[in-house]
Amino acid sequence: MASVSLSDPAVQSYILYSGVLALKVLGVAILTSRVRYTKKVFANEEDAKRTKSKVKHDDPDVERVRRAHLNDLENIPAFWILGALYLTTSPEAAWATLLFRLYAAGRILHTVVYAVTPLPQPARAIAFGVPFMITLYMGVKVILHYFTAL
Amino acid sequence: MASVSLSDPAVQSYILYSGVLALKVLGVAILTSRVRYTKKVFANEEDAKRTKSKVKHDDPDVERVRRAHLNDLENIPAFWILGALYLTTSPEAAWATLLFRLYAAGRILHTVVYAVTPLPQPARAIAFGVPFMITLYMGVKVILHYFTAL
Amino acid sequence: MASVSLSDPAVQSYILYSGVLALKVLGVAILTSRVRYTKKVFANEEDAKRTKSKVKHDDPDVERVRRAHLNDLENIPAFWILGALYLTTSPEAAWATLLFRLYAAGRILHTVVYAVTPLPQPARAIAFGVPFMITLYMGVKVILHYFTAL
Numbered sequence: 001m002a003s004v005s006l007s008d009p010a011v012q013s014y015i016l017y018s019g020v021l022a023l024k025v026l027g028v029a030i031l032t033s034r035v036r037y038t039k040k041v042f043a044n045e046e047d048a049k050r051t052k053s054k055v056k057h058d059d060p061d062v063e064r065v066r067r068a069h070l071n072d073l074e075n076i077p078a079f080w081i082l083g084a085l086y087l088t089t090s091p092e093a094a095w096a097t098l099l100f101r102l103y104a105a106g107r108i109l110h111t112v113v114y115a116v117t118p119l120p121q122p123a124r125a126i127a128f129g130v131p132f133m134i135t136l137y138m139g140v141k142v143i144l145h146y147f148t149a150l
Numbered sequence: 151m152a153s154v155s156l157s158d159p160a161v162q163s164y165i166l167y168s169g170v171l172a173l174k175v176l177g178v179a180i181l182t183s184r185v186r187y188t189k190k191v192f193a194n195e196e197d198a199k200r201t202k203s204k205v206k207h208d209d210p211d212v213e214r215v216r217r218a219h220l221n222d223l224e225n226i227p228a229f230w231i232l233g234a235l236y237l238t239t240s241p242e243a244a245w246a247t248l249l250f251r252l253y254a255a256g257r258i259l260h261t262v263v264y265a266v267t268p269l270p271q272p273a274r275a276i277a278f279g280v281p282f283m284i285t286l287y288m289g290v291k292v293i294l295h296y297f298t299a300l
Numbered sequence: 301m302a303s304v305s306l307s308d309p310a311v312q313s314y315i316l317y318s319g320v321l322a323l324k325v326l327g328v329a330i331l332t333s334r335v336r337y338t339k340k341v342f343a344n345e346e347d348a349k350r351t352k353s354k355v356k357h358d359d360p361d362v363e364r365v366r367r368a369h370l371n372d373l374e375n376i377p378a379f380w381i382l383g384a385l386y387l388t389t390s391p392e393a394a395w396a397t398l399l400f401r402l403y404a405a406g407r408i409l410h411t412v413v414y415a416v417t418p419l420p421q422p423a424r425a426i427a428f429g430v431p432f433m434i435t436l437y438m439g440v441k442v443i444l445h446y447f448t449a450l
Contacts, residue, residue: 003156006303006388012449015385019442022378022385026435029374043367046421057358058207067193073223073373074179078172080381081230085165085172088156097449121196135176142169149162149247153306208357217343223373224329228322231380235315235322238306271346285326292319299312299397 004087010096014083017104021076024108028069031115035065068115071128072107078135079103086138089145099134106131154237160246164233167254171226174258178219181265185215218265221278222257228285229253236288239295249284256281304387310396314383317404321376324408328369331415335365368415371428372407378435379403386438389445399434406431 004011036042040053041062048055056062083100110127113119154161186192190203191212198205206212233250260277263269304311336342340353341362348355356362383400410427413419 009449012446015388015442016446016449018381019385019439019446022382023436023439023443025374025378026432026439029432044364046418046424050421057363063207064194069374070220070370073377074175074219077223077227077230077377077381078175080377081168081227082172085169088165118196121200124194124196132176132179136173139169139173139176142165143173146162146166146169149159149166213357214344220370224325224369227373227377227380228325231318231377232322235319238315268346271350274344274346282326282329286323289319289323289326292315293323296312296316296319299309299316 008093010091010093011087013097013100014087017100018080018083020104021107024111025072025076028072028111028115032065032069035061065115068111075131076107082135082138082142085142089141103131103134158243160241160243161237163247163250164237167250168230168233170254171257174261175222175226178222178261182215182219185211215265218261225281226257232285232288232292235292239291253281253284308393310391310393311387313397313400314387317400318380318383320404321407324411325372325376328372328411332365332369335361365415368411375431376407382435382438382442385442389441403431403434
């Protein structure tokens with residue numbers, strides 16, 4: 001029976017890029033906060049009061065960052081779990097490492113084109129689609145490997 | 151001290167159903183996109199422009215799929231972590247496997263009755279409640295097992 | 301090469317507090333439901349019909365609990381993954397345990413001051429900030445440890 005070892009380069013790559021992506025998700029919270037302070041738009045009474053701003057739930061710039069954040073939550077936790085499960089299927093290390101790298105690069109680019117420097121489509125579609133396909137691929141591989149456990 | 155082995159059928163079951171649920175969550179993104187294209191309703195200017203649609207944030211069909219998606223995010227990552235932690239408490243394999251199966255079936259049904267074929271209540275309440283109780287149960291088991299680590 | 305053992309007190313602490321936080325996230329769903337029933341405000345037609353309530357998406361009390369919930373989703377899954385990855389870097393057990401305890405205490409307090417008993421700022425800012433810094437710290441530690449896997 002295969003096992004997962006911390007000395008496997010694919011496992012180390014998974015740990016590194018999962019950590020990078022976690023920091024990236026947390027970074028979007030900082031970005032949201034910065035946009036809120038710049039535009040003086042808050043979601044809670046007590047925040048608005050403290051900063052002499054107003055409560056507003058439809059500022060286009062704040063909402064845009066919030067959509068980027070939600071898109072992260074819809075995708076990145078799925079990567080964390082699928083990447084870990086995929087490692088238990090004994091993938092070839094160089095291939096797994098390539099997938100993890102591409103995934104992380106795609107999601108970082110997604111945040112940049114969505115929330116930092118809006119670029120015309122299909123920039124965001126590509127930055128979303130490549131990582132999305134990688135998670136689909138890993139999910140299918142996991143299911144095929146453990147199918148007998150149904 | 152107990153350990154977790156990939157040859158344990160409960161572990162294999164956890165991996166399989168966690169993978170299935172990750173694909174299911176990703177699938178809701180595809181569903182959202184399909185509803186957006188069908189109804190020609192988008193959240194971003196650049197998407198609306200490209201498809202000659204309009205920006206709208208309150209289309210009832212799109213919002214319904216988005217609520218189903220958010221409900222997934224509120225529940226399924228909790229299953230991923232609690233299922234993994236629960237496996238470290240040496241549960242009986244047949245029982246753990248039954249819980250994982252029921253959880254996955256419930257959440258798939260939840261998406262169907264919420265976002266695909268809206269059914270009258272309490273269909274959605276049951277499809278939400280059974281998996282919810284399973285995660286509560288696993289959480290309590292984990293806490294009782296590791297209580298001394300407080 | 302280091303490994304992670306269930307007999308390590310830091311690992312047991314991680315498991316305990318990850319389980320506590322998962323139950324806490326699930327608890328906010330119960331809280332949301334309670335506020336919805338008290339104020340008779342629902343998001344779906346079929347729920348409103350069954351309880352003779354109305355569909356409304358901007359009730360301030362419901363939205364406040366929902367923001368607390370979303371804030372959990374933006375932060376706690378990042379803790380689950382970063383805490384697990386951080387354990388693979390062989391941290392000093394007493395220090396790691398302290399971080400996990402503080403994180404859990406901060407996030408529980410965050411929910412209380414956000415969704416149960418609204419307190420004036422900076423109560424919520426502190427309850428958000430301390431756990432946030434802990435996840436940033438663990439993320440940086442993980443990246444520095446696995447930097448060579450880039």
